[in-house]
Amino acid sequence: MTDGPVLVVGGGPAGASAAASLAEAGLPVLLVEQRDALGGAIHRQPAPGHAHHIRLPARHRRNWAALTARLSTTAGRIEIRTRTIFLGVDGQGRFLFDDRAAERVFACRPRAAIIAVGAVETIRPFPGWERPGVMTAGGAQVLLKETGRPPQGPILVAGSGPLLLAVAAQLAEAGNPPVAVLERGRPWRAPGALAQLGLSGGLVGEGLGYLARLAASRVPYRTGAEVTRAEPQGDRLKVVIRTGSAEDVVQVRHLLVHDGIAPNRTGIPLPAPDAAVPVLLAGDGREALGADAAILDGRRAAMQLLARFGRAETTTPAEERGLSRARAVQTALAQALHAEAAPPPPETLICRCEGRSYAELAALPEDASAREIRLMGRFGLGACQGRFCGPMIAALRGRPMPAAAPPRWPLRPVSLAALARLTTDETE
């Protein structure tokens, strides 16, 4: 299969950039996106009937406009399929997709694949994180982008990382500033890392802009503070906050938590640039470096593939330099915000799909196999198949979650009837 399309999975900045770069070089591309429109988490479009209220920083808007323009210029060579969810690769190398509009699963054998499925949010679990009213800050941000409306009632934003500031500022902009932003780290105690960040330009400007927006709405930004417990109280959440050795309690309607992002690798095939059907990863799904780097990384992956097909030089020094800079920023951020993690209380829920606690995780043998963790522990066995709980489990056990071998599909729950209606591009 030499003239089939190159598959690009994910229509965020990395996938769009990869697709445009491949199409510009003359290759046909199949670009699949799980949502109704391209854009990824950062450029999530409003749901039908909702207006766009969340304005991203100008840099991001310009970047996306440029990518969209490149995609329209090369539209003749790019087939875009939206509402199409990547289900993984089966044991015979078929790439599987859930076509939600057609209500059927289709399989294809592309010429090559670039997988750009973004990152997953991570959280540090505490008792009550699974309660109604608690959600991830990134999830809340996506809802805000889709509906233009912030959650109603008092909101607390807690965890670690720059996303806390962005979400809080966007909530303020949308008319419901949070009661506080709690940052677990103590960046002021890491002046070296802060100085490093100061040299990084755009990102720091963005962060300062958010801080200014929060100051204008009188939203306190507390560092060295973390949530240790949340429990329902009427239609509110009682949230216990620890700052050093002091504890205080706030009552809120919504608690938004976030502790960074990690590449979404659960069930994703391993990169195999030299295989008969080359597979490359790109964007936050390869290395979580953020939206600017994702555009470079999508182009880097496309160039690598073009080189493999003898259509371009292998080296992409401009992209590599940009990625190095982004990596330096992320490293400095991680240093500035680093906070030691104590094990959570035993009753803390770890797997919300199957209702499994930290005590049950800790009871597993240290060298438990992937199958023991799944079958005996019942971790990673539910609807998320470990996509959300996997990084938590890895962090708590201090070792990577052993991968199921071979990788399991479907990556997402899929309608049994749709899977039974499987169609393939094969002539069998």
Place this chain on the structure above:
Amino acid sequence: MPPSPSLHVAVVGTGIVGAAAAHFLAASGARVTLLDATGPAAGATGASDGAVSVASKRPGPMMDIARHARAFYVRCEADGLFRGLFHRRSTFLVARTPVEAELVAQHGADLAVAGERVEEIGRAALLARIPGLGESVCAALEIPDDGHALGYEITERLLQRSRVAIRRDAPVSEIVTQAGRASGVAIRQEHLAADAVLVAAGIGSSALLGLGDILIPRKGQMAVTDRAAAGRPAIDGHLMAASYLAAKRGIVRDNAHIGLVIDPLMTGQFLIGGSREDHRDDHATDAPTIAAILRDALDLYPPLAERRVLRSFAGVRTASRDGLPILGLHPHLPGVAIATGFEGDGICLGPLMGACAARLLLGVPAGIDLSALSPQRFASAGGRP
């Protein structure tokens, strides 16, 4: 004969059979070292349905032994060992064509001859028990005394109760002999001395004992759905299609054949299987096979259309050339016992077979007729053991 207090047995394989053997050996005072190339229930035990079913067994010794094995589950449930892990439930043998109806009737007659309770159930009565059943179902039998247990849960319980330490990541490469008798096993560079060795390593037994022309890997692909009910089986029994009986009775031998079973798990999920792919020992699943299984399952039980598939997976059954398990002392190598070749019946047979293997090693009569399973049958036919 009381066991020698110093008897040390190396059990190779920590599936349901190895775990049961270790448990009953330890209970009799033997010292046991339990070894597995990866970890407990890593093979077919952890990748199978939960049918403790006589209904599916081939007439003859298998059917008889399965009745003993199921009774053993009932006893272990009653005495506490398997408490909470074994549940009685009916198996429904269902036919969707006149030819299948004949097969089901024949199988029902064979079960009755073996002493099994078999009840004819008309379409209307069956629909009352399992609402939504497909229109193509034209005949069915109920086998009311069958049961359900999950192999990995039984394995875990056996290991917990016996307190036998298991050595993970301990691949046995060789059985070491001294003066014509097993003296231990080799694990990488290590020699582990033992008075006797039990090989219960599924398809891994093949390389260890040179059974390559006797044991056949048979891959089965399956799918698991989301919950149709909360914390209880979603339907009142195990659905076993005539296509499964046809495979078990050796009427169909075809790698594309689906022997359909729909197993309602205690979690409210469904486990749906499966393919029967001879000479395949990988754990990969492919979309066309899974889709074929699901289409067949939808025909038998259309309400599955409301479910979502959470995962697909494959297990590798170890079948012997003649379709019967291999259980007994090695014909040429004193100090070695073999327990493998349970094909898709290891969950049903495993605990009893492990207990019988323990008795053989201890020199105690097994208590049931296991002559049909003896490895001797391959020795006389010119096989290697």
